Amino acid sequence: MLATPKGLRLHIGVYGRRNVGKSSLVNLLIGQEVSIVSDVAGTTTDPVEKAMELLPIGPVLFVDTAGIDDVGDLGEMRVEKTLKALDHTDLGIIVTDGPIGDDEIKLMDALADRETPYCVVFTKADLGAPPAEALAVVKARDIPFASISTATKADAVRVREVILEAAPESSFEVPHLLADLVPAGGHVVLVVPIDLSAPKGRLILPQVMAIRDILDADASCTVVKERELAATLKSLSKKPDLVVCDSQIVLKAAADTPDDVPLTTFSILMARFKGDLVRLAEGAARIDQLKPGDRVLIAEACTHHSMADDIGRVKIPRWFRQYAGGDIEFETMAGRVFPEDLSPYALVVQCGACTVNRKQALLRIRQAERQGVPITNYGVAISRVQGVLHRSLGPFPSARIAFERANAAPQIA
Ligand SMILES: Nc1nc2c(ncn2[C@@H]2O[C@H](COP(=O)(O)OP(=O)(O)O)[C@@H](O)[C@H]2O)c(=O)[nH]1
Ligand SMILES: [Mg+2]
Incomplete structure (x- = not known):
């Protein structure tokens, strides 16, 4: 730099x-x-x-x-x-x-x-x-x-x-979505599940942005569903430079992708693009330390349609409760509401922040940092609870190191 x-x-x-x-x-x-x-x-x-x-x-x-x-x-x-x-x-x-x-x-x-x-x-x-x-x-x-x-x-x-x-x-520096991770002439495999939550007849923004960024990097890509990933990787004459998958199927994608092929998720790419991946990775280490009675703030930037709702309101609470081995109190805030005082919370989890601009997303991260409250987001948290965060942060050494350090730090009493 x-x-x-x-x-x-x-x-x-x-x-x-x-x-x-x-x-x-x-x-x-x-x-x-x-x-x-x-x-x-x-x-x-x-x-x-x-x-x-x-x-x-x-x-x-x-x-x-x-x-x-x-x-x-x-x-x-x-x-x-x-x-x-x-x-x-x-x-x-x-x-x-x-x-x-x-x-x-x-x-x-x-x-x-x-x-x-x-x-x-x-x-x-x-x-x-x-x-x-x-x-x-x-x-x-x-x-x-x-x-x-x-x-x-x-x-x-x-x-x-x-x-x-x-x-x-x-x-504000606008980081690349992924162009810096792929050499010119390189190849990326994008894994896009087509399930009920996929919109009809099109791809979603992070997927489209990834394709555009790959073109800007003078690289090429293959887009597959998770079922075709293993066969596609075998059929390529050369190992791809990167595999990017949807967070929800990261476990399967990680299993199907050889260990020497870098793998990450669209959510983690977006977290870096919109926020401060290092801080969010650090915050994810806090998930293991949650204990019964802790309060977690789920901050959604928009009023989601019900499919995406499922992540913040159902899946994340379920996973976190499993980790904590007991009940955790969840508070969900939607839209532009973000509390001044974050001290009641053991952890803040932001959504993908698709409607928040980079500056707003970063100010929230800074606020949490100043108040000493860990903050993470959906994408990073999902990889964490699936046990593959180490892998999906592979392409981002400083974030991975921050996560490892926070993870090794003594438990907060
Ligand atoms: N008590 C106190 N002294 C300060 C603080 N900041 C600077 N100083 C002292 O003020 C003096 C001038 O500081 P300096 O940074 O050289 O000022 P400059 O001339 O504006 O660059 C030094 O003796 C500093 O130690 C502060 O926050 N508190
Ligand atoms: Mg001076």
């Missing part, structure tokens, strides 16, 4: 007066000391750039600037450089240790003039809450904001969240 050219990275400019904690904030986000932090005002002179992968946005470049309130000849030069950096900024973070004064308003106006989205981060929360007048200005302008302490590692999550809130949908 670090090989991404600078021009393709989202430039996140960090602005504010001297000594408010800009460099500390950048260091907190990237988790290592790149900017010199000191209590001598004006330590950062030239903008300091640091590239990182800020999921789920993708590759970003943090630009840590000198103070906007710098003084003297040298200071003026620094301010000029800082203002110049505004022109290259895709997203601004205005940092303040409390006040929203002339300097902050100047930055807000400069960013607004350039139609650059921005957020405000109040630092030094450990020394006191932001003043009411400052909060009033930020709220009146409807600016996403966070109040944090840069000394607190956990606050990095809150900062990432406020960056996501401010970021326009177009800045």
Whole structure:
């Protein structure tokens, strides 16, 4: 990822007066000391750039600037450089240790003039809450904001969240559905059950998207029902690069596909495309730890037709109860409703999120992460309860490792 050219990275400019904690904030986000932090005002002179992968946005470049309130000849030069950096900024973070004064308003106006989205981060929360007048200005302008302490590692999550809130949908990296998993000239086998829940006379969106992505990758595909999979694999002159199946028949597809052929499900592809597969895989490890009396939130994005309903309302509850060896309380929420407070739940299970856009899906995942509540989704959960998640995450090493780690972690009391 670090090989991404600078021009393709989202430039996140960090602005504010001297000594408010800009460099500390950048260091907190990237988790290592790149900017010199000191209590001598004006330590950062030239903008300091640091590239990182800020999921789920993708590759970003943090630009840590000198103070906007710098003084003297040298200071003026620094301010000029800082203002110049505004022109290259895709997203601004205005940092303040409390006040929203002339300097902050100047930055807000400069960013607004350039139609650059921005957020405000109040630092030094450990020394006191932001003043009411400052909060009033930020709220009146409807600016996403966070109040944090840069000394607190956990606050990095809150900062990432406020960056996501401010970021326009177009800045989110749109991952491939599967084109990155198949070489040009490669071959994919798609396994599509045609049962009662299949719509008449057509394929469903993830299947159509997969075919389109395979064409974009200059690869080819074979589409079969699960009954024909074994015979089709035998008839191919070369092993396929990937098999993708419907979650509901993943057990059979895994049994019919040789171990050295990568296999995944349409739901897992969609989970990566729409959300954060690493977090969802981590959350799936929590299913084994459910115990009688736990509450699970099933969050459906749409009001499903009855066939798909079956997964969230019947199948998942049944499987989870089997795992927990007792009764689990399920709460189902449909549509745009998503509770502010997730703390009553041992686990959140999202549906495929076909009607939620990527940004919304990711914000829900971040919210759960911030509140320390595991979150997974239908597709990942189905592979888990069928005992084949390890296999279906095979093509996604970071998600598989996250799942294994969470699975090996001590049980939550
Ligand atoms: N108490 C407290 N001090 C902070 C916090 N963030 C930064 N500082 C301190 O504020 C001073 C200036 O920080 P720095 O990051 O260099 O500010 P910059 O000039 O805006 O880049 C340093 O002494 C930091 O340790 C915070 O959240 N709480
Ligand atoms: Mg600095």
